[in-house]
Amino acid sequence: MGSADAPLPNHLDVAIIGGGIMGLSTAYQLTQTRGLGKFGSSRAPAVAVIERSYLVSGASGRNGGGVRMQWADTGNVELMMESIAMCRGLAQELGINLWFRQGGYLFMARSEQGEARLLRNAELHKHVGAPTRVLTASEARELAPVLDVSGVRLATHNPEDGVVFPWPFVWGYAAQAMKRGVTVRTHTAVETIEPTADGFALTLSGGQRLTASTVVNATGAWSPWINRSLGVELPNRPHRHEILSSEPLKPFLDPLVVDLDSGLYCSQSTRGELVTGMTVPEPDPELDEHGLPPIRMDSSHRFLSYIGDALLRIMPVAAGIKVLRQWAGPYDVSPDGDGIAGPSPGLPRLIQVCGFTGHGFMMAPAVGRLLARFIADGTHHPMLDRWDPGRFAAGTAQRSEDMIIG
Amino acid sequence: MPTPRRFICRCEDVTFDEIDHAVSLGMASVEELKRYTGLGTGPCQGKECLALLAAHLVRQGHATPEALQPFTARPPAESITFGALAAVRRQQSKSESPGDGT
Numbered sequence: 001m002g003s004a005d006a007p008l009p010n011h012l013d014v015a016i017i018g019g020g021i022m023g024l025s026t027a028y029q030l031t032q033t034r035g036l037g038k039f040g041s042s043r044a045p046a047v048a049v050i051e052r053s054y055l056v057s058g059a060s061g062r063n064g065g066g067v068r069m070q071w072a073d074t075g076n077v078e079l080m081m082e083s084i085a086m087c088r089g090l091a092q093e094l095g096i097n098l099w100f101r102q103g104g105y106l107f108m109a110r111s112e113q114g115e116a117r118l119l120r121n122a123e124l125h126k127h128v129g130a131p132t133r134v135l136t137a138s139e140a141r142e143l144a145p146v147l148d149v150s151g152v153r154l155a156t157h158n159p160e161d162g163v164v165f166p167w168p169f170v171w172g173y174a175a176q177a178m179k180r181g182v183t184v185r186t187h188t189a190v191e192t193i194e195p196t197a198d199g200f201a202l203t204l205s206g207g208q209r210l211t212a213s214t215v216v217n218a219t220g221a222w223s224p225w226i227n228r229s230l231g232v233e234l235p236n237r238p239h240r241h242e243i244l245s246s247e248p249l250k251p252f253l254d255p256l257v258v259d260l261d262s263g264l265y266c267s268q269s270t271r272g273e274l275v276t277g278m279t280v281p282e283p284d285p286e287l288d289e290h291g292l293p294p295i296r297m298d299s300s301h302r303f304l305s306y307i308g309d310a311l312l313r314i315m316p317v318a319a320g321i322k323v324l325r326q327w328a329g330p331y332d333v334s335p336d337g338d339g340i341a342g343p344s345p346g347l348p349r350l351i352q353v354c355g356f357t358g359h360g361f362m363m364a365p366a367v368g369r370l371l372a373r374f375i376a377d378g379t380h381h382p383m384l385d386r387w388d389p390g391r392f393a394a395g396t397a398q399r400s401e402d403m404i405i406g
Numbered sequence: 407m408p409t410p411r412r413f414i415c416r417c418e419d420v421t422f423d424e425i426d427h428a429v430s431l432g433m434a435s436v437e438e439l440k441r442y443t444g445l446g447t448g449p450c451q452g453k454e455c456l457a458l459l460a461a462h463l464v465r466q467g468h469a470t471p472e473a474l475q476p477f478t479a480r481p482p483a484e485s486i487t488f489g490a491l492a493a494v495r496r497q498q499s500k501s502e503s504p505g506d507g508t
Contacts, residue, residue: 001431001432001433001438001442002432003432003434004434054434054435054437054438055438056438056441057437061441167441167442167444168442171441171442175431246488247449247485248448248449271444299480299481301481304481304482304486304491304494305491305492305494305495305498306495307488307491308488308489308490308491308492308493308494308495309491309492309495309496309499311488311492312488312489312492318488318489319487319488319489319492320487320488320489321487321488322485322486322487322488323482323485323486323487323488323491324448324449324451324485325447325451325480325481325482326480326481326482327478327480
């Protein structure tokens, strides 16, 4: 979808670099902002998404598809309540089956520390209005009878959490954005980007030059290289994460299960496969000539053996289930675990939407909408304060979220 | 000629008609067709359907043999149980010296 030779005008109101979920949901939402603010009501803004490879080639096509409102911080809980509410109507809105299934997320804690985290979160969720319940080990087992809950001190479950199939999600946004006039140009790299008096001048692979009033850096784990070329120093860095899926099975696992102590997550997709991943410790990667770690998407045998071990501890029945395929994708890790979104320090027309640290996919419906509104008329969602790209240089970044999984 | 209900990917129930529909929506490469239709993501992992897809795309004039690339082959080469994988890790843990934190 999209095309390597889709014609681009010489000037764009908004050039979005990166054809993943963040860029495409923002593009789609920009088409819904007609009549707002600076684009006026007489015309739709000229918006293009420029993707170096094909759509869905990056992290948006490689994640586990989990969507949850069980976070440790009020802002994230509320944002995900908004995103999940959007997910409910999204299949109809985008005209594509998203395989969205709300089986809940079941967090299990075996340590005292994990127990304290879950209790604190549940209290916060109650306050915000998210329907999270605290469960005993045996109650957790009732929700998912295949689990071995020995040693589980406490669990929490939120029935509104769920899973989607990431691929159609991205296609859906892309198709609807294109239908509403967004140009989606694939297999096209942005070779150079330079600030001008009223925006940016871009040179694309193939040689075309164009100008844009606003540029959105939606390249996620790839964003540091574009930012470097503009002298924008942000601390988000790519980090490889591995994941796998099993043979398809009849439905037997309702919630997505997270074992807080190992960091393993496991869900059964609507397609029947178990989808599971976890972080496996590995040495720090060598840095490239820009001082940045490489983006690696190779798979390891080591990961398979670690996750086999960790999965069997919580789900012994998995011993007989076959792994069909494994792959890897980059998390775009920011030091405080929060996204980096909004105007760049020193370059306010360069809008970042990066650094979402492995949870960008689930937040993208809400993030795309609030970012589009910000671009169209300056509407300032409270999360933009927290995601301010300037917070690192200003020394105001602080970690308020500790429920980063995977 | 294939009829609309003829399957190209038996694992994921993808028909030739669905491939043609995906092509008409702008899915230009095998990687994209996989990600749009699910072709090749089931138990055979493309061993049955990938060659059929290549032949179909060439026959329909959607691709030339020179330009066609298969999708990335994903490990493991053959499906393997979590039980067998866990045994590898548990064997390694046993052979590692005590006190190394693993």
